[in-house]
Amino acid sequence: MPKKLKPLFLLFFLMIMMSSPLLAQEPELSDQRASLFKLSLIIGASVITLAAAAGIFGQAKAISSACEGISRNPNSGPHIRFLLIFGLVLIETLVIYALLISIIILMVKWGQYV
Secondary structure (H helix, E strand, C coil): CCCCCHHHHHHHHHHHHHHHHHHHCCCCCCHHHHHHHHHHHHHHHHHHHHHHHHHHHHHHHHHHHHHHHHHHCHHHHHHHHHHHHHHHHHHHHHHHHHHHHHHHHHHCCCCCCC
16 A cells, blocks of 8 residues: 555544444434524535635735735835734634634524424
8 A cells, every 4th residue: 555545544444433423323303403404504614615715815815915015115025024914814813703603603503492
């Protein structure tokens, strides 16, 4: 077996072993709870997808603008670099907040009081 495939096979094996208890559980969802759960999965996935896409575009624009600014005025490079990193940190925190919101959406027990 090639050395590059060993970690992949190990990961696949561990995923199967860790997911095997899920296969032993009996489904307890009613039709209404199942539809709410599916809806929450769709909403959570769309929230994190849109936030990640917006973050990627924002970071790409910030990096390109910083590179253009440094190429126009190399003496202001340290100031532009500091503002670039600060802006990238703020963009990344917004994506992390969106991740937390989508996790909260996914973890709510939908239809528990129905």
